[in-house]
Amino acid sequence: MTRVDLPSLATASQSEVARQMQVCNACRYCEGLCAVFPAMERRRVFTEGDVDYLANLCHNCGACHYDCQYAPPHPFAVNVPQAMAELREESYARFAWPQALGPVFARNGVWIALVSALAVAGFILGFALLADPGALTASGDFYAVMPHDAMVAVFAPVFLFSLLALALSLRRFWRTADDAHPVPVTLAALWQAMREAAALRYFDGGGMGCMSQSERPDRHRRTFHHLTFYGFLLCFASTSSGTLMHYLLDWPAPYPWWAPPKLLGVPGGLGLVIGAAGLIWYDWRRDPALLPERRTGMGAAFTWTLLALGATGLALYWLRETPAMGVLLAVHLGVVFAFFVTMPYGKFVHGLYRFAALVRHAHEGRAHDVQEAEAPTEGRVRT
Amino acid sequence: MSYDVLIAGGGNAALCAAICAARGGARVLVAEAAPKAMRGGNTRHTRNCRVAHDEGNGILTGPYPVDEYLDDLMRVTKGNTDTELAELTLQRSKEIWDFLEAQGVRFQPSLGGTLSLGRTNAFFLGGGRSMLNALYRMAEDLGVAIRYDTRVAAIEVEDGFFLGATLEAEWDGDHPRSERIEARAFVAASGGFEANLDWLEEGWGPAARNFLIRGTPYNTGGVLRLMLDAGADRVGEADQCHAVAVDGRAPKFDGGIVTRLDCVPFGIVVNAQGQRFYDEGEDFWPKRYAIWGRLVAAQPDQIGHVIIDAKSADLFMPSVFPPEIDDDLDGLAGKIGVAPDTLRKTVDDFNAACRPGTFDHTIHDDCRTEGLDPPKSHWARPIETPPFRAYTLRPGITFTYMGVRVNRDARVLFDGTASPNVFAAGEIMAGNVLGQGYLAGIGMTIGTVFGRIAGETAARAISNREPAS
Numbered sequence: 064m065t066r067v068d069l070p071s072l073a074t075a076s077q078s079e080v081a082r083q084m085q086v087c088n089a090c091r092y093c094e095g096l097c098a099v100f101p102a103m104e105r106r107r108v109f110t111e112g113d114v115d116y117l118a119n120l121c122h123n124c125g126a127c128h129y130d131c132q133y134a135p136p137h138p139f140a141v142n143v144p145q146a147m148a149e150l151r152e153e154s155y156a157r158f159a160w161p162q163a164l165g166p167v168f169a170r171n172g173v174w175i176a177l178v179s180a181l182a183v184a185g186f187i188l189g190f191a192l193l194a195d196p197g198a199l200t201a202s203g204d205f206y207a208v209m210p211h212d213a214m215v216a217v218f219a220p221v222f223l224f225s226l227l228a229l230a231l232s233l234r235r236f237w238r239t240a241d242d243a244h245p246v247p248v249t250l251a252a253l254w255q256a257m258r259e260a261a262a263l264r265y266f267d268g269g270g271m272g273c274m275s276q277s278e279r280p281d282r283h284r285r286t287f288h289h290l291t292f293y294g295f296l297l298c299f300a301s302t303s304s305g306t307l308m309h310y311l312l313d314w315p316a317p318y319p320w321w322a323p324p325k326l327l328g329v330p331g332g333l334g335l336v337i338g339a340a341g342l343i344w345y346d347w348r349r350d351p352a353l354l355p356e357r358r359t360g361m362g363a364a365f366t367w368t369l370l371a372l373g374a375t376g377l378a379l380y381w382l383r384e385t386p387a388m389g390v391l392l393a394v395h396l397g398v399v400f401a402f403f404v405t406m407p408y409g410k411f412v413h414g415l416y417r418f419a420a421l422v423r424h425a426h427e428g429r430a431h432d433v434q435e436a437e438a439p440t441e442g443r444v445r446t
Numbered sequence: 447m448s449y450d451v452l453i454a455g456g457g458n459a460a461l462c463a464a465i466c467a468a469r470g471g472a473r474v475l476v477a478e479a480a481p482k483a484m485r486g487g488n489t490r491h492t493r494n495c496r497v498a499h500d501e502g503n504g505i506l507t508g509p510y511p512v513d514e515y516l517d518d519l520m521r522v523t524k525g526n527t528d529t530e531l532a533e534l535t536l537q538r539s540k541e542i543w544d545f546l547e548a549q550g551v552r553f554q555p556s557l558g559g560t561l562s563l564g565r566t567n568a569f570f571l572g573g574g575r576s577m578l579n580a581l582y583r584m585a586e587d588l589g590v591a592i593r594y595d596t597r598v599a600a601i602e603v604e605d606g607f608f609l610g611a612t613l614e615a616e617w618d619g620d621h622p623r624s625e626r627i628e629a630r631a632f633v634a635a636s637g638g639f640e641a642n643l644d645w646l647e648e649g650w651g652p653a654a655r656n657f658l659i660r661g662t663p664y665n666t667g668g669v670l671r672l673m674l675d676a677g678a679d680r681v682g683e684a685d686q687c688h689a690v691a692v693d694g695r696a697p698k699f700d701g702g703i704v705t706r707l708d709c710v711p712f713g714i715v716v717n718a719q720g721q722r723f724y725d726e727g728e729d730f731w732p733k734r735y736a737i738w739g740r741l742v743a744a745q746p747d748q749i750g751h752v753i754i755d756a757k758s759a760d761l762f763m764p765s766v767f768p769p770e771i772d773d774d775l776d777g778l779a780g781k782i783g784v785a786p787d788t789l790r791k792t793v794d795d796f797n798a799a800c801r802p803g804t805f806d807h808t809i810h811d812d813c814r815t816e817g818l819d820p821p822k823s824h825w826a827r828p829i830e831t832p833p834f835r836a837y838t839l840r841p842g843i844t845f846t847y848m849g850v851r852v853n854r855d856a857r858v859l860f861d862g863t864a865s866p867n868v869f870a871a872g873e874i875m876a877g878n879v880l881g882q883g884y885l886a887g888i889g890m891t892i893g894t895v896f897g898r899i900a901g902e903t904a905a906r907a908i909s910n911r912e913p914a915s
Contacts, residue, residue: 089704089766092493092573095554107764129579130572132490132702136483139704269571271552278579 072111076150080118081109083141086133093127096269098259098424099143100127105427112243115154115236119413120420121147125353126268129278135352142352149355155412158239160231167408172360175368175405182404183397190393199389205316208392211309221403228407233415240419246426255429256421260414263288275349287341291369292414294334298376301328317383329380335373342366365410371398449475449591451904452611452629454598454669455636456480457487458574458890459872461581462897463633463904465549468588470905475627476590477613479597479636480664485578487637488661488845488873488889491702492574493557494567495546495894496887497539505553507564512536515566518885526881528681534854535879538895543568545898550580562732567887574890598669599624601632603676606860608632608868630908631867633900634858635893638846638873639667640687641699646843649684656748658692660842663699670874673850678868679859682848682877688884689739692842694749695767707837708762710738711807711825713754714796715839717745720779720788722796727814727824736884743841750839751782753793756831761807769835782836797828845889847877856900867907869900 072078084103087093094100099121106113125144133139156165167174190199190208198207206214240246259265263285266273272280304323308314318324343366375395382391405411451467453460456478467474478485498512515536519527543553552571556564563569570577585592593615600612610628639645641663646654674680696705711731714722724741728734742750753775772778775793779786796818803813805827815822850858852875857864872893879892 085764086704086766088764089706090573090702091557092570092576092703094557095569095571107760126572126576130576132573132575133704134483136481137700138697269552269554271571271576279583 072109072114074150074153076146076153077111077114080114080146080150083143083146084109084114084117086139086141087143090133092132093130093143096126096130097122097124097265098421099147099265102424102427106244110243112240114150115157116240116243116420116423118147118150118154119236119416120265120424121151122263122266122417123148123275123353124266124268124284125274125350126271126280128353129274144353145355148353149357151413151416152355152357152359152361154236154416155361158232158235158412158416159408160228160235164408167405168361169357169359171409172364175360175364175401175409178405179368179371179398179401182401183394186393186397186400187390190389194389200386201388203317203384203388205392208389209396211315214396218400218403221400225403225406229412229415232407232412233419236416237419240423244423244427246423246430248422249426249429251429252422252425255425256418259421259425260418275345275353277350283341283345287338287345290334290338291342291366292338294331294336294338294373295369297327297331298335298372299331301325301331325380328376332373332377332380335369336377339366339370339373343370361410368398368402368405368409372402448628449473450629450908451475451631451633451901452477452598452627453633453635454611455487455634455872455874456485456592456594457489457635457637457872457893458492458578458581459893459897459900460487460633460635461578461585462545462894463635463869463871463901464585464590465581465588466898466901467631467633467905468585468590468901470902472631472905472908474585474590475629476585476592477596477598478592478594479617479668480594480662482594484662484664485582485594486575486662487665489574489578489893491661491700491844492570492577492887492890493703494563494569494887495539495542495890496563496567496885497542497891498536499540499543502565503543505555506566506568510566512540515539519879519888522883522885523881524883526883528878531852531854531878535892535895538898539891542891542894546577546580546894549584551577552580563886595619598636598672601669601672601676603860603865603868606677606858606863606865606868608865631869631904633856633904634669634673634850634868634870634874635872635897635900636669636874637662637665637667638687638849638876639670640665640843640846642666645684646846649686649848650743653743653748656840657689657743658694658696658701658705658840658842659699660690660692660696660701660705660844661699665845665873667846670849673858673868673870673874677860678870679851679862680848681851681875682881684846684848686847686877686882688736688844688847688889689743689841690735690844691738691742691750691839693765693767694838694840696840696842701842704766705842706735706763707752707765707839708735709752709754709758709765709837710735710839712758712761713752713829714792714822715750715752716784716789716792717751718747718749718784720784720792722792722820723750725820725823727822727826729810729824732886738839739841739843742839748841751784752837752839753778753789753829754835754837755829756833756835757827759835765837769837771833771835773832773834775834778834778836782838793829796822796826797830800826800828845873845876847880847882849874849877851875852878852896854899855903856896857903867904869904871896871900 127143133141156168159165194208266285272282273284274280301324379391450472451474453476464474498515502508554571596615597617599614602609615623641659692705770781776786779789799815799818813826815826850870853864856869858868858870876892
């Protein structure tokens with residue numbers, strides 16, 4: 064039998080996932096769809112750490128919902144993507160560091176919109192009060208508007224704090240999962256997880272495509288996610304290369320089009336804009352059955368933020384020599400600032416926890432590919 | 447409204463027929479009695495299809511020649527099959543993989559904890575409902591009209607010739623809407639009658655009231671009754687069905703695969719009176735599970751209880767419902783409503799009869815009883831390690847075999863003569879091939895093969911047009 068470890072399941076979302084996993088573990092038809100079901104099959108008891116891990120391993124491709132013979136209106140009411148999504152969003156708040164900021168996840172859309180608006184307004188106000196009015200509209204030189212040192216002074220502490228918060232949150236996730244099944248971090252598992260994350264291997268309905276809008280699978284969501292993710296990485300690389308050139312080569316901005324910050328940043332910005340806009344457009348018509356019943360606005364807040372990051376960055380690139388430069392720079396820096404501030408307290412964390420879950424899954428798959436015992440049967444079925 | 451081909455039912459057989467008829471140029475209407483969310487009859491609960499093949503293909507682990515398939519079929523049916531149709535079915539089962547794949551169905555290796563089916567059975571990626579979704583997508587793309595919540599309430603058949611039918615939309619609600627449909631051909635692919643307890647009672651007596659129906663509640667045999675009333679020849683007996691012992695706490699309908707219990711070989715099974723009634727370790731469970739439905743059906747109140755101890759708790763596929771657990775047998779007896787003294791005596795007698803041996807559930811081991819009636823031939827270990835566990839068993843019917851007689855064109859026979867335009871496919875005619883017994887995955891084989899034949903033949907029968915290649 065499968066057991067639900069009730070004392071450890073602190074929340075209703077955890078209990079619901081454990082309940083559904085009991086049904087799924089006796090069925091197993093979805094075994095080939097993704098990583099969640101093979102991971103489930105390695106367990107007979109579902110504790111807090113197990114269900115949090117499984118929820119974050121789920122990529123929300125939706126396939127198992129449309130494939131499920133026990134989906135509502137069946138009385139077993141199995142809806143794994145929805146139950147996982149609810150638990151996942153709830154778990155973000157539980158893992159958050161500092162814990163006092165956990166509630167930000169509950170009304171995430173409102174908080175992120177608020178922080179973004181305040182940050183943009185703050186930069187506009189700051190420029191209006193502090194910057195040289197001539198530089199604001201004409202110079203094309205960012206550092207004439209806001210000196211490099213000032214930028215570093217504003218952004219570095221925020222960025223470093225966010226990194227610390229993310230690291231501590233991630234550690235909390237890992238330890239909760241370890242309470243159920245301790246898993247070491249191995250190079251082999253990291254490498255496998257990196258490949259699976261880079262390819263979004265489990266965001267594919269087992270090869271048929273995601274089913275986010277209906278039982279007709281497609282690959283749009285995965286494509287847009289790829290564009291967004293790689294766009295984001297290129298933008299990050301662009302910023303990093305700029306930092307290196309500034310400090311190591313003593314070569315401050317602005318850079319010509321062929322310099323690394325531009326070569327990386329322009330396609331990165333385009334990827335972000337097209338990808339994020341695609342996700343927003345696509346999610347407009349998502350089947351509500353797959354979404355958490357508690358609407359936190361987390362997904363939308365994240366995609367709109369990424370779209371704003373990319374769009375304001377590109378606008379700045381194209382309109383730098385125009386009078387709009389000053390305002391655009393304030394808006395872009397405001398959006399970036401808000402993004403850094405809210406990084407540990409929004410959908411951004413999904414990437415971290417899911418990657419960590421993939422590492423755990425990779426290790427479990429390598430370490431003990433234990434088969435469930437079966438009723439007496441001649442030999443083994445699978446290799 | 448007028449169509450070329452009207453198809454009753456919405457499962458695998460119906461959809462295969464619809465797709466093939468539409469490819470043959472026919473205007474097709476599918477009338478599915480269930481709402482969209484519950485469409486597909488028992489196909490929703492399937493997971494694989496038994497297919498003959500001359501060599502493995504990376505997913506199927508080895509060859510399964512038609513001859514071996516036929517031997518298996520003859521063994522389980524004890525020859526109760528139409529040999530011509532059986533050979534046709536198994537021969538054409540070789541085409542199923544490619545056919546289904548072309549409709550968008552995907553396959554995967556046999557599932558964790560499944561019976562030894564990796565060589566013989568093609569497992570659908572995501573299970574039967576995923577497979578159905580692919581067939582529906584294809585049918586929609588081919589222009590097949592599909593009406594849900596719509597049953598065939600009446601058919602007009604004159605001397606075996608189909609003229610039209612009355613469809614009833616929203617028949618399950620307060621305001622059913624009737625409509626007469628004319629069509630040049632009719633395909634009955636609407637499943638069996640296992641969800642019709644009154645009909646089951648005709649075959650099984652009052653015991654049928656205690657059966658659980660593992661599959662769709664929509665298989666009430668309405669179209670089968672219409673066909674028989676219209677003069678179609680009957681095949682099979684009303685008490686022939688695939689029945690296994692399932693968890694007694696399963697819902698009355700639609701419990702599906704999760705209600706199975708694989709723990710029988712690890713313990714003993716007692717009836718309501720606390721007595722054993724059959725050799726639990728006679729053979730490997732995959733070879734015996736199909737007889738336990740009937741065994742339990744023959745017991746008082748159609749109930750059985752598997753008793754195992756802590757040694758065996760995790761040796762089988764997880765169950766969906768937790769067992770009754772108690773540290774002593776008397777307590778356990780109270781929880782399952784069996785007299786404690788009787789249960790204790792049964793367990794004591796069993797324990798005393800167990801011969802020492804080396805337990806190994808993957809072979810016919812030497813753990814057996816001596817001087818016990820009925821014996822337990824393998825995997826017999828004393829039940830002595832608390833906590834003790836009890837799982838309650840009930841007969842669970844998967845599908846019925848009685849149906850209409852067909853020929854190799856899937857044409858329904860009326861008084862021994864093949865109809866010009868009435869066809870049948872799937873569970874409603876499975877009894878032609880599977881007269882008794884059971885072979886895992888053969889229901890889907892029969893449905894796919896005869897669905898294709900019915901669709902292709904119907905499209906050809908209604909027109910002189912050459913089918914599109």
